[in-house]
Amino acid sequence: MTAALCHHDPDLAKVVKEFGVPPLWKRPQGFRTLLYLILEQQVSLASARATYERLVAKLGSDPEPEPFLCLSDDDLRGLGFSRQKSRYCQLLAEAVADGSLPLGKLGRYDDEAAKAEMMKITGIGHWTADVYLMEALGRPDVWPVGDLALAVGVEKVKNLKARPTADELQALGEQWRPYRAVAARILWLYYLNVIRPPAGGKPT
Structure with missing residues (x-):
């Protein structure tokens, strides 16, 4: 899935080339x-x-x-x-x-x-439910538009003039269907390595 996204999106490909394939952040169900x-x-x-x-x-x-x-x-x-x-x-x-x-x-x-x-x-709002779907249930096409780190990652990786609103982020995510959760992990990886270095762990 990562390879398919990178084939179609050179910006994501640059992130993966520099920082590697993002970890499959996973949490137990329940x-x-x-x-x-x-x-x-x-x-x-x-x-x-x-x-x-x-x-x-x-x-x-x-x-x-x-x-x-x-x-x-x-x-x-x-x-x-x-x-x-x-x-x-x-x-x-x-x-x-x-x-x-x-x-x-x-x-x-x-x-x-x-x-x-x-x-x-x-x-339990959109962000909490989306992250549970991604990390506990392993769903590949979840796109957590309420996540600040994701919005910042898209802004920087796509060289936007401003941080996208939730509606704009929703629209931007359409290009990565049906693997939006994979794109989100790549963008989180960028955030963790570039925007918030040396902090470890995952974005809030």
Whole structure:
């Protein structure tokens, strides 16, 4: 898929030639990944990781819905959860526990249906659902237009005069169908190596 994109897009080909094929950033399917993605919203990767690691230490394992729901608001605040993210993660845990969010079945749904199921939960927006589709379900044609690093990457790699809006980014992504998620990884790779060097990890 990377080779096919690079064959048709010399700008992406330059990125791959300089920095290599992007890693297949992958996360496990399930509650813990969606919770982690909520923690990553609007904060640094380091901050989200620290909060998640404190949660794992508190629970003694990666979080599952029922044990997570046993934690009080004070417990979560002490671990670094904001009030808003505490509520979002509690709502997610309740939905997974009672089956109203059928996480185990999302792999059978098409992209839009799976995304719609996730976005029924308060606190899960386009970015969170898109990244889950890309990295947990391995969908090849997801295009997370709400991702700042992606917008900056497109701006620089395509030598645009300004950072594209979400609508503009959506339109620009059409040229990379049906492998937009692969294009996104190439653009993230550029961002991580050029825009934000020496920081490791993935864009927020």
